Amino acid sequence: MIERPITDWLPLTKKEVEKRGWDELDVILISGDAYVDHPAFGTAVIGRIIESEGFKIAIVAQPNWKDDLRDFKKLGKPKYFFGVTAGCMDSMVNHYTANKRLRSNDSYTPGGEAGYRPDYATTVYTKILKELYPDVPVLIGGIEASLRRVTHYDYWQDKLLPTILYDSGADMLVYGMGEQPLRELLRLVKQGVPLNTIRNVNQIAYLQPTAEPLGQFNNWDTVEISSHEICLQDKIKYAANFKVVEVESNKWQANRIIQKVGDKTLVINPPFKTMEEKEMDISFDLPYTRLPHPKYKKRGPIPSYEMIKFSINMHRGCFGGCSFCTISAHQGKFIASRSEKSIMKEVDQIVNHPEFKGYISDLGGPSANMYKMKGKDESICNRCQSPSCIHPVICSNLDTSHTPLTEIYKKVDAHPGVKKAFVGSGVRYDLLVDDFNKNNQDHNHDIYLEQLVTRHVSGRLKVAPEHTSDDTLKVMRKPSFKYFRKFKEKYDNIQAKHNLKQPLIPYFISSHPGCEEVDMANLAAETKDLGFQLEQVQDFTPTPMTVAEVIYYSGVHPYTLQPIKTAKTKEEKQSQNNYFFWYKPEFKDWIRKRLHKLNRPDLADRLLKSQKQAAIDKIIGESESSKAKQKKRNNFKR
Structure with missing residues (x-):
């Protein structure tokens, strides 16, 4: 741990507050994560923004919620409000596997120890604060609050829950990436406007009595979705709600959404337009120590920090719109990119870290290769309602040039303090396939891919x-x-050209809506044929604010309202997952018996035969009858 003055960090204790000469705090942040003062950790970003606006700010990280609640009292009552976040992950995703088994570790806690935050942390923390300080407003944010801002299905309780504002009792919610709404809120608070009376700021949500008229702000139009009570009775209405929420969350000229819950009305103001480069730079260039707070020194390293301490996040957002993913729901569909100057400044900071050995672990983002990609004509984007810019095809208005990213890679590569800069984030491979990405007539994605493969792969590419x-x-x-398949062919050709051996590591999901058991057997067979024994696999978990979660609960697609089958029982899900591991002896008999029961002995044969037998079959040819092939096999063996 680097020795630095304790005042370099935002204060965590009463003693640290006093060292700054403060006798009162303006804002206190409560976080489910340990405090790491680094731009990859939301609590640090929010804390530094509040500090930059001239407020006295302190953090209570991972408070003890079980006993005497002293952690919630130790810093007293803030002048303006409490801020609450569960941390960088939804607390339920953090705690439980797809099979609802309790995880044994927590990557956001020193030593990786589990048990330092409650289930539904945002709600638990807020209820405690409201009990202790009923007159102090509570502002909630972070991914847990953001993705639970409307009626949502909770997989762990297996039921619909209302907006988290209703259950927690919070006064206001900031959804998405919080810098823009937070700065607006802070400026109003500084002018003397109580936080719980603010209504005209973008990207916030709040509850008000249904009998109270809605305010008219900023020429917003309003769209009403089915009430929480209607959703409880009608799964189709719940599914239809999601389409409205997703569309309005990803539009530049969006409507305000309202939903009745009990005797109150939930109001969700439209989002801010995606942050510009200058705004992104300001956020990333705040005076972070880039280190965990010194109080954790004796408790061991924080795994999530160890993973990213020598990495650089170059952009936010994702225009892929994958049905199972929450990135676009939280960070937005449009890409917000940092400037080259800001990125290279962070490279300098990493190089000067005394533990740095010359290797940057990641130059990336949610998807590694979306840096500076945006609409060629923004007026088209203003009107667009599509949840994805690249599905089912790449939008002709999307600039998919990889040149800015290639140039960044080259400049980081040339830095005298950097031996190697790797790309650890997942690469959106379809943007690198000519047949799919027809927007790049100059084929700069081919130049990018060669640069990536030859200079920036740390043994394996995800x-x-x-x-x-x-x-x-x-x-x-x-x-x-x-x-x-086409991408793998290009990748393998570049490797052969440069005499490299860097395997692709593909990620796969079982039990996703729309997936049948035979589909999983086919998946296993196809990937086996390509030479893979899969490692990075997971069973589908329905998380709030995703298309797949809505399908899982309602049984229909929210855009078509047509039925889609989903594996839901433990047995169904386990059966699908088993096919990933065809190469393990303990699964072979099960796979053979199961596929014969499903009348697919051909798949069993394809999956379970040895590589030597597969090679023999290839020589014999697949067009002959099975009896003729067996005869030739016997002759071949002799």
Whole structure:
């Protein structure tokens, strides 16, 4: 741990507050994560923004919520408001596997220890604060609050829950990336406007009595979705709600959304327009120490920090719109990119870190290769309601040039303090396939791919085809698996040209809506044929504010309201997951028996035969009858 003055960090204790000469705090942040003063951690970003606006700010990280609640009292009552976040992850995703088993570790806690935050942390923290300080407003934010801002299905309780504002009792919610609404709120608060009376700021949500008339602000039009009570009675109405919320969350000229819940009305103001480069730079250039708080020194390293401490996040957002993913729901569909100057400044900061050995672990973002990609004509984007810019095809208005990203890679590569700069984020491979990405007539994505493969792969490259079935991929909003085959061919050719051996590591999901058990057997067979023994696999978890979650609960697609089958029982989900591991002896008998029961002995044969037998079959040819092939096999063996 680097020794630095304790005042370099935002204060965590009463003693640290006093060292700054403060006898009162303006804002206190409560966080489910340990405090790491780094731009990859939301609590640090929010804390530094509040500090930059001239407020006295302190953090209570991972407070003890079980006993005497002293952690909630130790800093007293703030002048303006409490801020509450569960942390960088939804607390339920953080705590439980897809099978609802309790995880044994927590990457956002020193030593990776579990048990330092409650289930539904945002709600638990807020209720405690409201009990202790009923007159102090509470502002909630972060991914847990953001994705639970309307009626949502909770997989862990297996039921619909109302907006988190209703259950928690918070006064206001900031959704999405919070810099823009937070700065507006702080300026109003500084002018003497109580936080719980503010109504005219974009990207906030609040509850008001239904009998109270809605205010007219900023020429916003209003769209009403089905009430929480109607959703409880009608799954189709719940599904239809989601389409409205997703469309309005990703429009530049969006409507205000309202939803009745009990005797109150939820009001969700339209989002801000995507942050400009200058705004992104300001956020990333705040005076972070880039280190965990010194109080954690004896408790061990914080795994999530160890993973990113020598990485650089160059952009936010994702225009993929994948059905199972929350990135666009929280960070937005449009890409917000930092300037080259800001990125290179961060490279200098990393190089000067005394533990830095010359290797940057990641130059990336949510998807590694979306940096500076945007609409060629923004007026078209203003009117667009599509949840994805690249599904089912790439929008002709999307500039998919990889040149700015290639130039960044080259400049970081040339830095005298950098030996190697790797790309650890997942690469959106379909943007690198000519047949799919027809927007790049100059083929600068080929130049990018060669730069990536030859200079920036740390042994293995992560990509996410997610499935092989076109029907399942359509539900996922992912491209056909044929494009992965084409990408692999390009990738392998570059490797052969430069005599490299850097395997692709593809990610796949089982039990996704629209996936049948035979689809999983096909997936296993197709990836086996390509030479993969899959490692990076997961069982689908329905998380709030995703298309797939809505399908899982309601049984219909929210855009078509047509039925889609989903594996839901433990047995169904386990059966699908088993096919990933065809190469393990303990699964072979099960796979053989199961596929014979499903009348697919051909798939069992394809999956379980040895590589030597597969080679023999290739020589014999697949067009002959099985009896003739068996005869030739016997002759071949002799």
